[in-house]
């Protein structure tokens with residue numbers, strides 16, 4: 001399936017290309033494990049990285065990795081058919097994360113945080129096993145901004161996500177090439193290209209948690225008054241003035 005090369009495609013491709021250049025996300029010889037959940041974001045990521053790979057002077061390899069968390073009804077076969085048909089190198093890891101979560105989760109604690117932790121651990125292990133020095137995740141611009149607000153409103157911390165960072169295992173670099181791509185562009189792009197989107201089938205699949213939903217509503221509200229509010233919030237993440245903050249570990253650094 002060739003991607004539809006319309007204005008939408010070009011816009012997303014250019015945004016991904018700019019993120020790669022701005023943050024040095026990809027280097028010659030990289031072997032990148034692309035974390036594919038079966039959702040619109042990671043399919044977009046995989047196809048865009050592949051498009052750029054075919055056109056870029058820098059040589060790098062991709063390997064799609066899906067973690068099957070073991071929720072009954074999860075259609076890993078649909079993801080696999082797509083990856084096979086598109087000629088991607090891939091691996092689908094069957095796990096019993098569902099069983100572990102059912103056993104370990106405390107009542108009222110979030111499904112998503114324990115599930116994400118288990119998936120992250122599995123992804124790091126698999127990336128090493130398949131000789132990948134990088135893992136690409138499908139977080140997009142809205143994820144960065146919502147996380148920034150969530151941490152300020154509910155955690156009391158000034159942090160979001162990094163486009164590139166060394167993972168806790170000290171050897172794998174995690175990259176997020178969709179940092180400049182708004183979700184509003186991914187939704188029609190994924191639909192028009194008929195990506196076979198599947199849900200993980202966990203009890204909260206497809207539902208943003210209440211706090212994140214609230215951030216989405218707040219941003220949508222603000223956007224009506226100020227159409228560049230999201231752009232401004234994203235820019236704030238790369239325009240930090242430590243002298244004008246209150247963290248005692250930072251205040252001596254001149255800005």
Ligand SMILES: Nc1ncnc2c1ncn2[C@@H]1O[C@H](COP(=O)(O)OP(=O)(O)OP(=O)(O)O)[C@@H](O)[C@H]1O
Nearest residue numbers: 035036037039040041042065066067136137138139
């Ligand atoms: N089961 C999985 N297997 C492999 N990678 C995953 C899996 N779940 C999540 N990821 C990776 O983590 C990223 C963020 O996960 P999250 O659950 O927030 O999904 P999302 O924002 O709905 O994105 P998507 O549309 O790709 O599912 C995904 O874009 C993907 O790269």
